[in-house]
Amino acid sequence: MSAISYRGVTVAYPDQAHAAIAEIDLEVRRGEVLLVVGGSASGKSTLLRCANGLVPHTTGGRMAGDVVTFGRSVREARPRDLADVIGFVHQDPESQFVTDRVEADVAFVLENLGADQATLRRRVEEALDALGVAHLRDRPPAELSGGERQRCAIAGALAAAPEALVLDEPTSQLDPQGAEDVLAAVARLNADLGTTIVLAEHRLERAAGMADRVALLEGGRLTAEGDVRELLSGYAGAAPVTHLGRLLGWTPTPLTVREARAHAGDLTLPAPPPRTGTAGDDLVTAKGLSVRLGGREIFRDVDVRVGEGEIVALLGRNGAGKTTLLRALAELQRTERGVVTRAGRVAFVPQDPSSLLFATTVRAELRETLRLLGRDDPAAIARALDRLGLSAVAERHPRSLSGGERQRVAVAAVAVGEPEVLLLDEPTRGIDADSRDRLEAALRAHAAEGGGAMVATHDVELAARIADRVIVLGAGEVLAEGPARDVLAGSLFAPQVLRVLPPFLSVDEVAAARGRGQA
Amino acid sequence: MCARSDQTSRLHARRTLPEVTVPGSAPVRHHTIVWLVWAVSAVAALQLASSPFTVLLVIGVSTLLVETCAEHRGLAKAFPILVGAAAAFSLLRVALTALTTHGGPDVLVRLPSFRLPVLLGGFSVGGTIERAVVMRSIAEGLVVVGVIATLAAFNAVVSHHELLRLLPRAFHELGLVISVALAFVPSTLAAVTAVREADRARTGSSAVHKRRVLRTVGPVLETGLERALLLAESMESRGFARRAPGRVERRAGALSITGLLLLSGAFAGLLARRPSLAAALAATGGCALTIAVIMVSRAARGGRLRTTPMSGRDRAMVAVTVAAPLLLAWLATAGAPLRWDVHASAFPPLSAAAAPVILLLAAPAVPMLLRREGRV
Numbered sequence: 038m039s040a041i042s043y044r045g046v047t048v049a050y051p052d053q054a055h056a057a058i059a060e061i062d063l064e065v066r067r068g069e070v071l072l073v074v075g076g077s078a079s080g081k082s083t084l085l086r087c088a089n090g091l092v093p094h095t096t097g098g099r100m101a102g103d104v105v106t107f108g109r110s111v112r113e114a115r116p117r118d119l120a121d122v123i124g125f126v127h128q129d130p131e132s133q134f135v136t137d138r139v140e141a142d143v144a145f146v147l148e149n150l151g152a153d154q155a156t157l158r159r160r161v162e163e164a165l166d167a168l169g170v171a172h173l174r175d176r177p178p179a180e181l182s183g184g185e186r187q188r189c190a191i192a193g194a195l196a197a198a199p200e201a202l203v204l205d206e207p208t209s210q211l212d213p214q215g216a217e218d219v220l221a222a223v224a225r226l227n228a229d230l231g232t233t234i235v236l237a238e239h240r241l242e243r244a245a246g247m248a249d250r251v252a253l254l255e256g257g258r259l260t261a262e263g264d265v266r267e268l269l270s271g272y273a274g275a276a277p278v279t280h281l282g283r284l285l286g287w288t289p290t291p292l293t294v295r296e297a298r299a300h301a302g303d304l305t306l307p308a309p310p311p312r313t314g315t316a317g318d319d320l321v322t323a324k325g326l327s328v329r330l331g332g333r334e335i336f337r338d339v340d341v342r343v344g345e346g347e348i349v350a351l352l353g354r355n356g357a358g359k360t361t362l363l364r365a366l367a368e369l370q371r372t373e374r375g376v377v378t379r380a381g382r383v384a385f386v387p388q389d390p391s392s393l394l395f396a397t398t399v400r401a402e403l404r405e406t407l408r409l410l411g412r413d414d415p416a417a418i419a420r421a422l423d424r425l426g427l428s429a430v431a432e433r434h435p436r437s438l439s440g441g442e443r444q445r446v447a448v449a450a451v452a453v454g455e456p457e458v459l460l461l462d463e464p465t466r467g468i469d470a471d472s473r474d475r476l477e478a479a480l481r482a483h484a485a486e487g488g489g490a491m492v493a494t495h496d497v498e499l500a501a502r503i504a505d506r507v508i509v510l511g512a513g514e515v516l517a518e519g520p521a522r523d524v525l526a527g528s529l530f531a532p533q534v535l536r537v538l539p540p541f542l543s544v545d546e547v548a549a550a551r552g553r554g555q556a
Numbered sequence: 557m558c559a560r561s562d563q564t565s566r567l568h569a570r571r572t573l574p575e576v577t578v579p580g581s582a583p584v585r586h587h588t589i590v591w592l593v594w595a596v597s598a599v600a601a602l603q604l605a606s607s608p609f610t611v612l613l614v615i616g617v618s619t620l621l622v623e624t625c626a627e628h629r630g631l632a633k634a635f636p637i638l639v640g641a642a643a644a645f646s647l648l649r650v651a652l653t654a655l656t657t658h659g660g661p662d663v664l665v666r667l668p669s670f671r672l673p674v675l676l677g678g679f680s681v682g683g684t685i686e687r688a689v690v691m692r693s694i695a696e697g698l699v700v701v702g703v704i705a706t707l708a709a710f711n712a713v714v715s716h717h718e719l720l721r722l723l724p725r726a727f728h729e730l731g732l733v734i735s736v737a738l739a740f741v742p743s744t745l746a747a748v749t750a751v752r753e754a755d756r757a758r759t760g761s762s763a764v765h766k767r768r769v770l771r772t773v774g775p776v777l778e779t780g781l782e783r784a785l786l787l788a789e790s791m792e793s794r795g796f797a798r799r800a801p802g803r804v805e806r807r808a809g810a811l812s813i814t815g816l817l818l819l820s821g822a823f824a825g826l827l828a829r830r831p832s833l834a835a836a837l838a839a840t841g842g843c844a845l846t847i848a849v850i851m852v853s854r855a856a857r858g859g860r861l862r863t864t865p866m867s868g869r870d871r872a873m874v875a876v877t878v879a880a881p882l883l884l885a886w887l888a889t890a891g892a893p894l895r896w897d898v899h900a901s902a903f904p905p906l907s908a909a910a911a912p913v914i915l916l917l918a919a920p921a922v923p924m925l926l927r928r929e930g931r932v
Binding site for chain 1: 585715716717718732735736739742747750751753754755756757758759760770771774775778779782783785786787788789790791792793794795796797798799857860861
């Protein structure tokens with residue numbers, strides 16, 4: 038018997054010309070891990086939300102077909118009616134806590150289900166233990182790290198002992214360790230309890246290895262479903278090792294570093310050339326920078342610089358101070374000690390693009406920046422739109438766009454003013470491969486024109502692809518700094534390609550070396 | 557379900573996930589009843605000792621507690637905003653009182669005066685501004701600021717969810733909605749900060765003032781609405797309001813409406829100068845509401861998460877904070893100068909005995925201060 042059965046499901050939201058998902062027929066089997074992949078706005082979230090009736094009950098719109106979850110149709114059953122059989126976890130752990138204590142939040146679903154006192158107490162303990170968060174029971178969720186918060190949110194869904202868990206990009210906001218913890222916990226729930234897992238993910242480096250099947254969505258349609266290896270080997274958003282395997286013709290296509298290593302054997306390629314983005318004159322420098330927030334030292338005596346034509350990646354776990362450092366460089370954060378010298382304008386793109394966007398069209402959003410700078414330059418707007426692949430949506434409302442497109446609009450709205458230095462905070466968080474590629478191309482173009490960029494990110498693969506230099510923040514200080522190849526090579530969380538074929542950082546480097554070798 | 561729980565139990569021994577915790581010192585946590593008693597004691601102290609010096613002491617104690625015991629930085633940030641709003645209101649009140657109330661020999665200034673139309677009360681505005689009126693109004697305004705500071709401190713230090721658990725079950729849903737709404741205060745403040753920063757960041761730190769309100773309000777509202785929707789989805793997905801009202805709840809609802817109607821009748825009776833009828837209606841209405849609350853609370857199914865037991869330290873805190881208003885009441889009966897008679901003295905009195913008594917209200921901060929000093 039299927040756990041969740043989609044039968045000819047089409048969903049169209051109010052005021053949307055196109056259906057978010059169309060004619061979906063999909064069976065989620067009991068006890069399996071189904072990985073849902075697809076680009077931004079491909080309909081992944083809508084598909085997931087149909088599983089427990091959030092679509093259409095909380096979103097409105099029109100729905101054709103039916104979704105049957107553990108024998109109950111979501112047309113009749115509301116999400117609250119299905120809370121005992123299906124748990125739902127959003128990508129943003131912060132927005133799903135109802136109470137101010139972890140333990141009380143985990144108990145929330147049981148109180149709503151009317152569990153008796155003894156059951157409630159036992160289930161709360163079990164859920165906290167299953168996710169390894171019992172020691173956090175009395176903590177306010179706001180105090181926890183991203184990974185801890187997401188595991189607590191999963192515990193909150195698990196407390197009702199649901200038959201299935203639906204997770205919508207649960208690791209998109211987490212550092213590598215946090216993501217590892219969350220996915221390890223989810224894999225254990227599936228292996229030990231037989232909980233059916235439906236998981237949507239953009240970052241497939243870890244998720245691909247734990248999936249039983251994959252469902253691929255494109256433009257709201259289910260274009261393929263089935264074997265993980267078979268489907269991901271041709272998927273643009275697949276993990277770097279899968280792209281590497283495809284490039285080098287490895288069969289079967291590897292999904293994990295371990296599998297790729299078995300193929301790599303003693304493969305030899307010409308050594309990659311050093312990255313050419315050697316910095317020119319310094320555009321922004323910070324010396325002896327120290328910041329305290331709420332009585333806590335965030336970092337102390339930090340020295341950083343960004344030079345002309347250079348892209349610097351800033352790595353570190355959640356709470357390491359990456360955002361604070363970027364804000365200090367952008368003159369947005371009061372510092373306790375230290376000096377920041379700027380040789381030009383330093384613009385900052387925050388983590389949440391929504392905090393920047395307010396105009397009615399994408400073009401107006403860019404025009405606003407130029408207006409504030411006292412300029413009127415339609416050519417610059419067209420150039421920025423083109424560079425970030427936004428020309429086709431220039432007349433759309435920024436908030437009607439997908440997450441990846443919104444992120445690109447935010448970058449375009451800042452970049453159109455042509456600041457000398459761009460500071461980007463987690464620019465690839467929760468965005469698809471296409472948006473990521475366009476952002477990377479825009480950054481490279483900015484550097485090629487003599488600009489500098491610093492990118493704070495959890496995404497080591499991004500750092501491996503674009504960074505000339507890497508800085509690792511931790512324990513309130515700079516733990517490592519140097520050329521990307523040197524710093525990333527020594528990391529436990531090194532990029533996949535580097536772990537398989539050192540000293541190569543990316544698939545592009547391997548492809549170039551291969552080309553040179555054949556020439 | 558039981559089989560699944562047994563399966564879950566097997567996971568107890570396998571807790572090997574590494575932990576990543578943001579460093580920071582967790583505050584010493586007092587029981588919710590300690591904070592309830594503290595708030596009541598502080599407000600009572602303000603009523604008993606309304607001299608400006610004692611009021612300022614209570615405001616100082618409230619600030620100290622927010623600094624040392626507040627767990628929610630966002631709610632702690634709301635403390636100065638609420639106190640500032642109370643101060644602004646009090647200043648406005650001082651101005652209005654000074655312009656419309658007259659009495660006392662010391663005239664500070666003479667202003668032009670005019671009489672308001674009868675429809676607006678028909679009293680005169682302006683004229684002489686007397687010292688006694690201004691001073692008394694300032695003293696009264698300060699008490700208002702003190703009360704707001706106390707409540708704002710209570711809001712910042714108490715766990716709203718634990719407070720909710722102390723309520724009768726009948727108020728669970730209502731209390732939860734209020735507690736969720738309160739949780740939006742810090743997130744909205746954070747959103748305002750983020751939007752303002754993003755606005756400055758857009759142009760590379762150039763100060764921008766044009767259309768600033770529009771650029772702030774839009775994203776903040778959007779962020780708040782998005783968050784509210786996600787939270788609503790999270791609550792819905794976890795079974796909130798899953799059970800439809802049963803027969804008992806429907807009867808209790810009818811009884812509540814009857815009770816409210818009776819109370820309205822009591823109010824009408826008071827206006828019609830029928831005190832005995834008003835008293836009878838009020839008593840019956842109150843009884844109906846009480847019975848309705850008891851009925852709904854008893855009909856509520858299922859258990860509640862354990863209520864945190866009070867520790868010895870919590871009991872000690874309750875004893876110390878309750879002692880403050882009791883000692884002030886005793887001092888008042890003993891003739892200590894706890895209030896300021898503006899006609900009798902030019903300066904507010906400072907009772908040497910009252911000050912240490914007020915400081916008893918700072919007792920909940922002591923464990924945290926000792927912890928900071930490394931003594932516990």
